[in-house]
Each structure stands twice: as C-alpha cells, then as structure tokens.
Amino acid sequence: MFSSKRQSASEFTFEILVTLLMLIICFITLYPIWYVLVNAFNDGEDAMRGGIYWIPRVFSLTSFHAVFRSDGIMTAMWITVAKTVVGVIVHVFFTAMVAYAFSRKELIGRKVYMLIGTITMFFGGGLIPYYLLIRDLHLLDNFLVYIIPAAFSFFDLIIFLSFFREIPAGLEEAARIDGANDFQIFYKVIIPVSMPVVATIALFHGVYQWNDYFTGMIYMNDMDLQPIQTFLYRVVAQSSSNQMLAAMPSGVSVSVTSQSLKLATMVVTTAPIVIVYPFLQKYFVKGFMIGSIKG
Amino acid sequence: MSVKAETKPSSHQTATGRSSIQVWVQKLIAQRYLQVMALLGVAWMIVFNYIPMYGIIIAFKEFDIIHPISAAPWVGFDHFKEFLEDDSLGYVIKNTIGMSLIKLVIGFPLPILFALLMNELRSMIFKRWVQTITYLPHFLSWVVLGGIMATWLSDVGIVNKVLMALHFIQEPITYLAEPKYFWGIVITSDIWKELGWSAIIYLAAISSISPELYEAATIDGAGRGQKMWNITLPSIKGTISILFILAISGVLNSNFDQILVLRNQLNETSSNVIDVYVYQVGLLSGRYSYAAAVGLIKSVIALILLLGANSVTKRLNNTSLF
Numbered sequence: 202m203f204s205s206k207r208q209s210a211s212e213f214t215f216e217i218l219v220t221l222l223m224l225i226i227c228f229i230t231l232y233p234i235w236y237v238l239v240n241a242f243n244d245g246e247d248a249m250r251g252g253i254y255w256i257p258r259v260f261s262l263t264s265f266h267a268v269f270r271s272d273g274i275m276t277a278m279w280i281t282v283a284k285t286v287v288g289v290i291v292h293v294f295f296t297a298m299v300a301y302a303f304s305r306k307e308l309i310g311r312k313v314y315m316l317i318g319t320i321t322m323f324f325g326g327g328l329i330p331y332y333l334l335i336r337d338l339h340l341l342d343n344f345l346v347y348i349i350p351a352a353f354s355f356f357d358l359i360i361f362l363s364f365f366r367e368i369p370a371g372l373e374e375a376a377r378i379d380g381a382n383d384f385q386i387f388y389k390v391i392i393p394v395s396m397p398v399v400a401t402i403a404l405f406h407g408v409y410q411w412n413d414y415f416t417g418m419i420y421m422n423d424m425d426l427q428p429i430q431t432f433l434y435r436v437v438a439q440s441s442s443n444q445m446l447a448a449m450p451s452g453v454s455v456s457v458t459s460q461s462l463k464l465a466t467m468v469v470t471t472a473p474i475v476i477v478y479p480f481l482q483k484y485f486v487k488g489f490m491i492g493s494i495k496g
Numbered sequence: 497m498s499v500k501a502e503t504k505p506s507s508h509q510t511a512t513g514r515s516s517i518q519v520w521v522q523k524l525i526a527q528r529y530l531q532v533m534a535l536l537g538v539a540w541m542i543v544f545n546y547i548p549m550y551g552i553i554i555a556f557k558e559f560d561i562i563h564p565i566s567a568a569p570w571v572g573f574d575h576f577k578e579f580l581e582d583d584s585l586g587y588v589i590k591n592t593i594g595m596s597l598i599k600l601v602i603g604f605p606l607p608i609l610f611a612l613l614m615n616e617l618r619s620m621i622f623k624r625w626v627q628t629i630t631y632l633p634h635f636l637s638w639v640v641l642g643g644i645m646a647t648w649l650s651d652v653g654i655v656n657k658v659l660m661a662l663h664f665i666q667e668p669i670t671y672l673a674e675p676k677y678f679w680g681i682v683i684t685s686d687i688w689k690e691l692g693w694s695a696i697i698y699l700a701a702i703s704s705i706s707p708e709l710y711e712a713a714t715i716d717g718a719g720r721g722q723k724m725w726n727i728t729l730p731s732i733k734g735t736i737s738i739l740f741i742l743a744i745s746g747v748l749n750s751n752f753d754q755i756l757v758l759r760n761q762l763n764e765t766s767s768n769v770i771d772v773y774v775y776q777v778g779l780l781s782g783r784y785s786y787a788a789a790v791g792l793i794k795s796v797i798a799l800i801l802l803l804g805a806n807s808v809t810k811r812l813n814n815t816s817l818f
Contacts, residue, residue, distance in 0.1 A: 212720055219613050220622070226610075227629045230688070233644055234632070236654065240647075251652060299537030302530045309524055309531070314538055319818075321541055323745075324799055326548025327791030328771075329778045333565075334548050353540045383529035412637035415753065419779055430639050437643040437757065464647075467640045474635045479628050490700040 241265075241468045245461030264465035267457045273424075274432065274466060280417075281428040281470075284347040285410040292406045293399055295352045300361035301387045318355040335420055342423045347416060351409070357402050360488060364398040365391065401488030404481045411474055429470050436463055555789035561782065568785075575789035584768065592769040595679055596747040603687055603694075604743055608736065610691055611698035612724055627699075630692025642757030645685060646672065672758065675766035682758060682767075686751060701735040702728055737815040745802030748794050770794050 240248050244261040252258070268274055302308060303315065325331075340346040368391065376390045392399065417431030524531065555575055557568040579585060610630075617623040633641070648655050649671040656668040671677045709727050718726065750769040759767035768776075770790065778787025802817075810816035 215720065216616070216618065219616050222613065223617065223622075223626045226691075227626060230630055230633060230692070233648065233688075234636075237644055237647070251657070254654070295536070295540075298533050299540075302534035302537070305527075305530055307523070307527060307530075308534060309520070309527065310534070314534055317538055317541055321545040323802060324549065324795060325545065326551050327788065327795055328774055329784050329788040329791055330548040330551025330554065331544075332779060333551055333554075333784070334544070338543075350544055353537060353544070355541070358537070383527065384533060387533070408635060412635075412639075414637065414639050415756075419775075430637050433637075433639045433643065434757065437639055437646060460647075463643060467643050471636055471640050475632065478631065478635050482628060482631070486696060486700065489696045490704070 237464055237467060241461065241464040243461075244456050245458040246456045248461055249458060261456065264457050264461040265469070267462055268465045268469055271462075274429070276425055277427055277429040277432040278469070280344075280426060281411060281430065284344070284428060285407055288348050288351055288410040289403050289407045291348055291352050292354070292357075293403050296354055296357045296402065297361050297392065297395070297399065298384075298387055299353065300358040301365055301391055302383075303358065304362050304365040305383075318358065321355050332419065341420050342426065344426055346420045347410070347428075351406070351416075354406075357405070360402065361395075361398060364395055368394060397484050397487050400481055400484040404478065404485055405488075408474060408478075429466070433463075433466060433470065436466075552788060552792055554785050555792045557785055559785045559788075561784065571785075575786045576793065578786060579790050579793070584773065587765050588768050588770055588773050591679075591766055592748055592750050592771075595682055595750060595769070598679065598683055599686060600743055600747065602683065603690075604740065606687060607691055607694035608698055608732075611695040611702060612728060614695065614699065615702050615728065616720065616724070627692065627696075630695070632692075633689040634693035636689070638751075638753040638757045641685065641689060642754075645681070645758065649681070672760065673762040675763045678758070678763045678766040682751075682754065685758075686754065697735060697739070698732055701732040705731045733813060734815045737809045737813060738817060741802065741805045741809055741817050744805035745798055747801060748798050 236254065239255065239257050240253055241264060242260060242262070243253050243257040244259040245264055247259040247261075303311060303318075305311075308314075326334075335341060335346060335350065340349065372390055372394065373386050376386045381389065412430055414428070414430035414434040417427040418434060421427050421431070551565065554565055554568065556570060556572060557565070558571050559565060559568040614623060614626060617626070636644075647653055650656075651668040651670050655671070656665070659665045660668065669677075671681060705728065709731075710723055713723050713727060748770060750771055752769075752771040752775075755767060755769055755772055756775075759772065771794075774787045774791045774794075777783045777790070806816050806818065
C-alpha cells in the first residue's frame with residue numbers, strides 16, 4: 202500500500218518531467234520558424250535594426266507584394282508547382298502500376314523482375330554516369346528531367362506491394378467476370394481502394410519534388426526552367442543578394458531589402474507544404490506502419 | 497483465385513499431350529497486359545539504374561565529353577591511384593566518415609528515446625500535437641533551412657546576440673566561416689530537422705505491441721521504467737536492427753543537400769565530403785573519369801558495409817534485410 206503510493210508519486214513526477222521536456226522540444230522546433238515569420242512580416246528596413254523576436258515591430262506586407270510582383274520569382278514558383286503536380290501524378294500512377302503487376306503471383310518472370318529491382322536498392326552508378334545518361338537522353342534544359350527520371354522508385358514499389366497484397370481477391374474477381382483486363386482492374390478497382398497508400402506516396406514524392414533544388418541546379422542552365430528552390434539556393438548558398446535584388450520588380454518601395462525579400466520568398470515557398478501535411482498525417486503514419494511491419 | 501482455376505485444367509492438358517511450352521505461351525498471352533505493365537517498370541530500371549552502372553567503366557578509361565564511352569582509351573586503375581595521392585583525400589575521407597559516425601552515435605538513438613518518451617504521454621491530444629509540431633521541420637527544404645541558419649548564425653544574428661548578452665563570448669563569431677564549428681552545425685541542424693520524423697517508424701512499431709503484455713506486467717507489479725525496458729524496447733528490436741543496418745550502409749552517404757547549402761570556401765577543410773568532391777571535380781571541373789572512380793570507391797565500400805552490418809545483426813538477433 203505504502204510502496205504503491207510512493208510509486209504513483211514518482212510516476213507523477215516522471216509524467217510532469219516528460220511533459221516539460223516535450224514542451225521544450227516543441228518550442229525549440231517552432232521558434233526558429235516563428236522568428237523568420239515575424240521578420241518577414243516586418244518592414245524590411247526596420248528589420249535591419251534587429252531586435253524582432255516575438256512579434257513584428259512595424260507590420261508590413263510590402264516584402265510579400267514584392268515577391269508576388271517579381272517575374273523571376275513567380276516564374277520559378279510556377280515551375281515548382283508544375284513539376285510537383287505533374288511529377289506526383291506520374292510517379293504515383295507509374296510506380297503503382299508496376300507494383301500491381303509485380304504483386305500478381307502468376308506473373309511470369311516475377312522473381313527475376315524483383316531481383317532486378319532489389320539490386321538497384323543496394324548499388325548504383327553514382328552521379329557522373331547518371332549525369333552522362335541524362336545528357337545522352339537530351340534531358341538537359343528540358344522540363345521532363347523533373348518528371349521521367351523521378352517517375353519510378355523501387356522503395357515506393359515495395360510499399361505499394363505490401364498494401365496490394367492485403368486487398369481481397371474477390372474485388373478483382375468481380376471485375377474480371379465483367380470482362381475487364383488487368384490494366385482496367387488496376388485503375389478502376391485497385392487504385393480506388395488503395396487511397397491511404399496513394400496519399401502517403403503522393404505526399405512523400407510531393408515533398409521531394411517541391412523541395413528538390415539539386416536537379417534544377419545541375420541539369421538546368423535555362424533560368425526560366427529552374428524551380429524556386431534552385432533560385433533560393435543561388436541566393437542563400439552563393440549569397441548572391443545581387444540575384445535577389447535583380448529579381449525585385451521595379452518601382453518597389455525602398456523599405457524592401459534583399460534580406461526581407463529573401464525571408465518573404467522562403468515563407469511563400471514553404472507555406473503550401475506546411476499547410477497540407479497535417480491533413481495527410483493519418484495517412485503517412487499508416488504508410489509507415491506498413492513499412493515497419495514489412496521491414 | 498481465378499489463377500488456380502486456370503492453371504489446373506492446363507496441367508491436365510499437359511498430361512494429355514500438349515507441350516509445356518504451348519501452355520507457357522498461352523499463359524503469357526493471357527497475362528499480356530500484366531506483362532506490359534511490369535516490363536515498363538523493368539525498362540525504366542534498365543535505363544535509369546543499369547545504364548549508369550554500365551557507365552561506371554569510364555572510371556577505368558580516359559573519357560572526354562565529346563566522344564562516346566566506347567571510344568575512350570583504357571587506363572586501368574590510374575584514376576584510383578591519383579585519388580589516393582590527392583592532397584584533399586585526407587580531409588575529405590575524415591569529414592565524410594567523421595560526420596556520419598557522430599550522426600550515427602547521437603542521431604540514431606535519439607529518435608528511439610524520443611518515441612519511448614512520447615509513448616509515456618497519457619493525453620492523446622497532447623501527444624498528437626507534439627507529433628504534428630515535431631514533424632514540421634522535416635517538410636522544410638535544406639535550402640530554406642540553410643537560409644534560416646545563415647540568418648541565425650551571422651555576426652549580427654540571434655545566436656551571437658544571446659551568447660554576448662550572457663557574456664559567454666566577447667566578440668561576435670561568424671560560425672559558418674570557421675571550420676571548427678562546421679561539424680557541430682551540421683549534426684545539430686540534422687537532428688533538429690529529423691528528430692520527430694525519424695521517430696514515426698518507432699511509434700508505429702510501438703503501437704502494434706499487444707496491450708496484454710503491459711497488462712500482465714502491471715499485475716506483476718512492474719513500474720513504467722521496467723515496462724519500457726522489458727516490453728517496449730525488446731518488442732521494437734527488429735525495427736531498430738533494420739534501421740541500424742540501413743544507417744551503417746549510409747555512413748558514406750553524407751547529406752549532400754544539407755552540406756551543399758552550408759558549405760563555403762572558408763569552411764572547406766571541414767565541410768568537403770566525398771559526394772561534394774565528386775560533384776566538384778566531376779561536374780564543375782569536367783574530370784568525369786576521375787570523379788566516377790572516386791564515386792565507385794564510395795559505392796563499393798558502402799556495399800561492403802551493408803553486407804557486413806547485415807550479417808552481424810543476423811547473428812546477433814536473427815533480423816536481417818535479406
């Protein structure tokens with residue numbers, strides 16, 4: 202009796218400590234992002250004086266106006282939107298299609314196909330031979346370099362595969378009796394019942410497409426085809442604020458500085474993904490569960 | 497199910513005299529749509545995975561960008577020897593392995609610990625909030641994060657202001673310009689970005705543990721710590737092993753996206769890693785054959801590490817990747 206009371210008291214202390222620790226972790230996670238937000242929503246020239254930590258001192262949207270009026274930034278934005286939308290549709294549909302074929306036990310050559318895929322997970326040609334391939338395929342300075350080389354992933358195929366195995370065979374059977382061929386079964390029966398895994402892979406690939414700057418950096422010389430992340434990379438890593446200033450539309454008020462324009466661009470670039478992911482959370486957690494069971 | 501129904505009569509037909517090749521062709525025709533769907537994927541892998549593997553032979557040749565690979569003269573192991581004699585070899589290898597090992601030692605157990613502690617939270621609503629918030633940084637790109645860090649770590653940034661206000665330092669430090677801070681910056685920012693995200697898979701594994709195990713332990717009088725140690729941890733051992741194998745095989749895979757954003761001329765000696773080196777000498781300086789040779793050394797060592805880690809965990813606790 203006495204000892205169990207003491208135990209519950211120590212358990213209570215433990216719970217308080219864990220809760221406190223979690224709150225600290227949440228603060229450390231959010232504050233750097235909050236800091237960028239308040240500075241982006243502050244008047245640019247005023248922000249140069251520093252000291253803005255919690256709320257904007259001189260609230261202003263001029264930096265955001267400048268972002269949306271800059272042709273260079275908006276072009277890059279649209280490239281990012283286009284490559285993400287097209288890239289996700291192609292990647293999900295193509296990878297799921299191949300995964301469905303691989304999931305059918307009667308597929309002749311299935312073991313060989315799986316072996317061909319498994320090897321690619323453990324060994325690759327590396328950057329240089331890959332670059333030469335992209336060049337030989339005439340994908341340099343070509344929008345399709347964002348789509349075709351990213352159309353398939355064997356890792357994602359495995360996630361699809363383990364999901365497809367759980368689908369009851371009766372569903373396909375009914376469609377087959379109605380005279381549907383395997384491809385029709387795939388997109389009319391399998392895809393609609395696989396929405397959790399489709400959403401998971403779509404999110405993962407969407408994040409990749411949205412955040413990838415490397416493809417744009419090495420395969421694109423044409424500035425009109427570079428995505429916003431590549432544009433930001435040149436600004437951030439090469440600290441070429443000149444490019445930032447060049448991107449400023451003429452006639453913008455002097456209170457916009459290259460720093461405030463940079464912060465506003467970062468906010469605009471990140472906002473869509475940050476708004477979307479909490480709604481997809483239940484799907485990707487499920488997707489991870491498939492992964493953790495199958496290893 | 498229809499598969500079985502179809503194959504059974506055909507095996508009878510084999511017995512009644514039709515050759516097995518005919519049966520096989522018939523099966524192939526019946527699954528022609530399936531074959532096309534599968535072979536499109538195989539074709540993609542041959543083009544984007546296997547042709548670059550064939551392209552590795554330029555590491556043993558003197559390739560130039562104008563002529564085809566087949567026309568390039570063989571040079572044997574010349575490029576490999578050259579890399580071993582290169583002045584930057586020392587710090588490139590040291591940075592690659594050093595940063596990865598520290599990431600492994602600190603960054604690998606932290607998400608496990610985080611998941612275990614999060615599992616102790618009683619309030620489901622609070623737990624979900626913690627999860628959602630700690631996933632957030634995973635969705636930021638390294639470019640944006642690099643921008644945030646450049647702002648924070650600059651000489652007039654918030655880090656200097658706080659440290660100076662607390663009298664830890666007298667003069668502002670330009671952190672990204674000094675090699676000695678680079679590893680710390682890389683490892684800290686990596687943990688900040690991925691701690692919550694890496695914990696998902698462990699939380700998923702924990703959630704599939706049978707509640708009966710905990711109930712039985714409660715009846716036996718086990719406290720929270722004991723349950724964590726004796727039930728939760730052993731139950732997720734398999735997941736931990738698999739992720740450990742993958743982490744070991746990735747030791748030479750520095751986070752290219754991250755390092756490319758944070759590195760500069762000034763911190764070169766502690767920021768250059770194999771991946772960046774290959775990119776610089778290969779794509780920026782155009783020494784394709786030499787860079788491909790360096791890349792190949794990396795791929796081979798990574799494969800050996802993977803096989804090694806796999807056989808070790810297989811022997812230790814019977815879990816393995818293959």
